[in-house]
Amino acid sequence: MRPMPHIVLVGLMGSGKSTIGKKLARRTGWLFSDxxxxxxxxxxxxxxxxxxxxxxxxxxxxxxxxxxxxxxxxKPGIIATGGGAVLRxxxxxxxxxxxxxxxxxxxxxxxxxRIRRSTSRPLLKNEDPLGTLHNLLQAREPLYQMAGLHVxxxxxxxxQICSDIWSAYCEAFPAARSIPFGRM
Ligand code: S3P
Numbered sequence: 001m002r003p004m005p006h007i008v009l010v011g012l013m014g015s016g017k018s019t020i021g022k023k024l025a026r027r028t029g030w031l032f033s034d035x036x037x038x039x040x041x042x043x044x045x046x047x048x049x050x051x052x053x054x055x056x057x058x059x060x061x062x063x064x065x066x067x068x069x070x071x072x073x074x075k076p077g078i079i080a081t082g083g084g085a086v087l088r089x090x091x092x093x094x095x096x097x098x099x100x101x102x103x104x105x106x107x108x109x110x111x112x113x114r115i116r117r118s119t120s121r122p123l124l125k126n127e128d129p130l131g132t133l134h135n136l137l138q139a140r141e142p143l144y145q146m147a148g149l150h151v152x153x154x155x156x157x158x159x160q161i162c163s164d165i166w167s168a169y170c171e172a173f174p175a176a177r178s179i180p181f182g183r184m
Contacts, residue, residue: 002076007100020153108133
């Protein structure tokens with residue numbers, strides 16, 4: 001492991017990976033990468049369109065490429081992954097083996113409250129998004145739990161969540177203590 005590895009955020013849709021990731025990036029001055037955005041920029045298509053036209057596996061192939069690309073950056077950065085990035089073994093090896101990985105967890109109800117108005121998530125376009133989140137959580141929880149740090153996000157201010165993640169990172173990688181952690 002490098003002296004200062006990337007901080008990787010994993011968890012289900014609606015757990016705040018992008019919001020918390022952006023905030024952490026602003027406060028550390030590090031680069032922020034979001035594998036969902038990378039897939040869309042690279043393919044010049046929306047995730048919904050890739051799912052609808054080519055199917056989930058085609059999306060997972062692109063996602064795997066983007067996970068590899070984001071992880072290959074020499075400088076430490078903040079990486080927000082798509083909720084299903086942990087499904088592939090090759091991604092898990094990179095994300096959990098070579099980074100400071102953080103599982104952002106919440107109840108299905110808390111997740112749904114945060115993404116109720118979003119229309120961009122094909123897996124939740126059905127009559128029972130709460131039940132879907134419940135099932136996904138049950139199936140994926142053992143994978144998310146492979147992350148080194150677990151942080152509950154429900155009813156907690158984002159600023160506090162970011163500070164907790166950064167404190168744990170500095171504890172694990174003391175070289176990071178010299179980095180000013182801004183209040184932005
Ligand atoms: C997915 C989560 C989404 C996106 C895609 C599939 C999943 O990302 O990658 O819709 O399988 O859980 P977010 O977790 O950022 O919403």
